[in-house]
Amino acid sequence: MAEVTIMGAGSWGLALAILLNNNGHHVNVWSVFPDEVELLAKERENKKCLPGVHISADTEYVVEKSDVIVLAVASPYTRSTAKLFAPYVKKGQYIVNVGKGIEEDTLMTLCQVVEQEIPQCTAAVLSGPSHAEEVGRMIPTTCVIGTHKEDAEYLQNIFMNDVFRVYTSPDMLGICIGGALKNVIALAAGIADGLGYGDNTKAALITRGITEIARLGIAMGADPMTFTGLTGIGDLIVTCASMHSRNRRAGILIGKGYTKDEAMAEVQMVVEGVYAAKAAHKLAEKYNVEMPIVEQVNAVLFDDKKPSEAVKELMLRDKKIELADSDWR
Numbered sequence: 001m002a003e004v005t006i007m008g009a010g011s012w013g014l015a016l017a018i019l020l021n022n023n024g025h026h027v028n029v030w031s032v033f034p035d036e037v038e039l040l041a042k043e044r045e046n047k048k049c050l051p052g053v054h055i056s057a058d059t060e061y062v063v064e065k066s067d068v069i070v071l072a073v074a075s076p077y078t079r080s081t082a083k084l085f086a087p088y089v090k091k092g093q094y095i096v097n098v099g100k101g102i103e104e105d106t107l108m109t110l111c112q113v114v115e116q117e118i119p120q121c122t123a124a125v126l127s128g129p130s131h132a133e134e135v136g137r138m139i140p141t142t143c144v145i146g147t148h149k150e151d152a153e154y155l156q157n158i159f160m161n162d163v164f165r166v167y168t169s170p171d172m173l174g175i176c177i178g179g180a181l182k183n184v185i186a187l188a189a190g191i192a193d194g195l196g197y198g199d200n201t202k203a204a205l206i207t208r209g210i211t212e213i214a215r216l217g218i219a220m221g222a223d224p225m226t227f228t229g230l231t232g233i234g235d236l237i238v239t240c241a242s243m244h245s246r247n248r249r250a251g252i253l254i255g256k257g258y259t260k261d262e263a264m265a266e267v268q269m270v271v272e273g274v275y276a277a278k279a280a281h282k283l284a285e286k287y288n289v290e291m292p293i294v295e296q297v298n299a300v301l302f303d304d305k306k307p308s309e310a311v312k313e314l315m316l317r318d319k320k321i322e323l324a325d326s327d328w329r
Contacts, residue, residue: 001024001025001026001029002025002026002067002068002158002181003025003026003028003065003066003068003127004020004026004028004066004067004068004069004070004158005028005029005030005062005063005065005066005068005069005070006020006026006027006028006029006030006070006071006072007030007071007072007073007081007085007323008030008031008071008072008073008081009030009036009037009040009055010031010054010072010073010074010132010295011130011132011133011136012072012098012135013029013070013072013098014132014136015132015133015135015136016070016072016098016135017024017029017053017068017123017144017240018135018136019135019136019138019159019161019164019223020158020159021245022042022138022161023154023158023159023161025123026054027053027054027206028053028054028055028056028062028065028066028271029032029053029054029055029056029061030056030058030062031055032057032059032081032084033057035070036050037055037056037057039236040055040093041085043092048069051283055251057115059084059085059300060088060089060235063088063089063246064090065124065164066086066093067093067094068083068094068095068096068158069089069093069094069095069096069121070095070098070126071095071096071098071099071110072098072099073099073274074099074101074270074289074317075099075100075101075102075103075110075180075270075272075275076101076275078097078099078101078110078113078114078263078272079103079104079113079117080214082113082114082117082118084119084120086117089118089120089121090120091120092120092122092155092323093121093122094116094120094121094122094124094151094154094155095114095121095122095123096124096125096126096128096145097110097111097114097123097124097125097153098126098274099180099272100127100176100179100180100183100276101180101183101272101276101279102176102177102181102275102276102279102280102283103279104275104278104279104282107279107282107283107286109125109173109176109177109180109188110125110176110180111124111125111172111173111176112176117139122144122147122148122151123147123172124146124147124151124155124172124175124281125145125146125147125158125172125175125179126143126144126145126155126159126166127143127146127175127176127179127230127231127235128141128143128144128145128230128234128235129141129230129234129235129237129238130142130143130144130232130235131238131244131245132244133244134244135164135179135294138163139163139164139165140165140228141162141163141164141187142164142165142166142167142234143159143164143165143166143167143168143180143307144166144168144169144175144229144230145159145167145168145230146168146170146171146172146174146175146176147170147172148170149168149170150264152168152170152261155170159224166196166236167229168231169226169229170223170261171222171223171226172218173221173222173230174217174222174223174226174227174231175226175231177213177216177220177222178217178219178226178227178231178232178235178236179231179235180276180279180280181212181213181216181270181276181280181294182213182232182235182236183208183239183271183272183273183276184241184247184273184276184277184294184297185205185206185209185210185212185213185236185240185272185293185294186236186239186245186247186248186251186273186291187242187247187248187250187251187254187271187274187277187297187301188209188251188293188296189202189205189206189209189239189240189248189251189295190245190247190248190249190252190253190254190255191207191251191254191255191297191300191307191310192251192255192311193248193251193252193255194251194252194254194255194256194307195255195256195307195308195311196314197311201311202240202241205240206233206236206237206291208293209236209240209293210227210232210233210236212289212290212292212293212294213227213232213236214227214232214283215283215289215290215291216280216283216289216291219287219288219289220283222288224234242286246267246269246270246271246272246273247271247273249267250263250264250266250267250271250273251263251273253266253267254300254307255307260301260302261272263286274301277294277297277301277302278298281294281295281298291308292314293314296310296311296313296314297310307309308315
């Protein structure tokens, strides 16, 4: 049994708390907001869903007692949260980031942010097609955890059970890129839904979207095969197709004529793709990588471009061969 602290009391953090508690670990759920801690303790059915889970706002206490810290906050708050608990982290202590995003100002992955703010920790990332709404209900789900080999195997054993299968990978960079950029493509998929387009359009966005994600990831040094797996095409499919996806839901509203701010207010949750879109566009420029879907999503979000015009430009781009390395036989 391990001592595990979930830093963040949102839906994903609580779903993982249920999962880890069912695995027999001693689980703490931490929030920076005392009123959220009080509300959770009183009204979130903790006796039914979180038996034995300790709810706390005491940062020093929960960090120092933990073998594993799961960082489950929205990407814009990753750095500030890491700064907050960094002084209490012991050398080699495990920090598993489960958020998905790219920091806009620095263009760093969230794991790179953690490693910069808490250099004494052993950082890891858990990602894949894993909506909190289903994980919390014990619906079979598969993810991948990335870090050094022995550490990945230890963490695999912490999380894995008969409804939550975990694979291991050495490619932390690729896992982080796939998890972050799929949200941008999911916004595009939602916009297409909002415009009334069909399955053909979504299939095209998913297929060409993973091409863009892989193209950038490979340029940044990630393993190409990562993008064929759970944190690549797997996470992209579920985020583009499911109504659990806040990014797809925000995209649907934008396709129907909402502004990005109106859509985010309607969804009432952090829409990670909005934050990742600018970062992805900057990374594409930095690495001289062509990412036309990401470019058009940025134009819709930040330049008031009509979604229908963005689709038209994508369709009328210069003619190309599908696979650049293909040879005519």
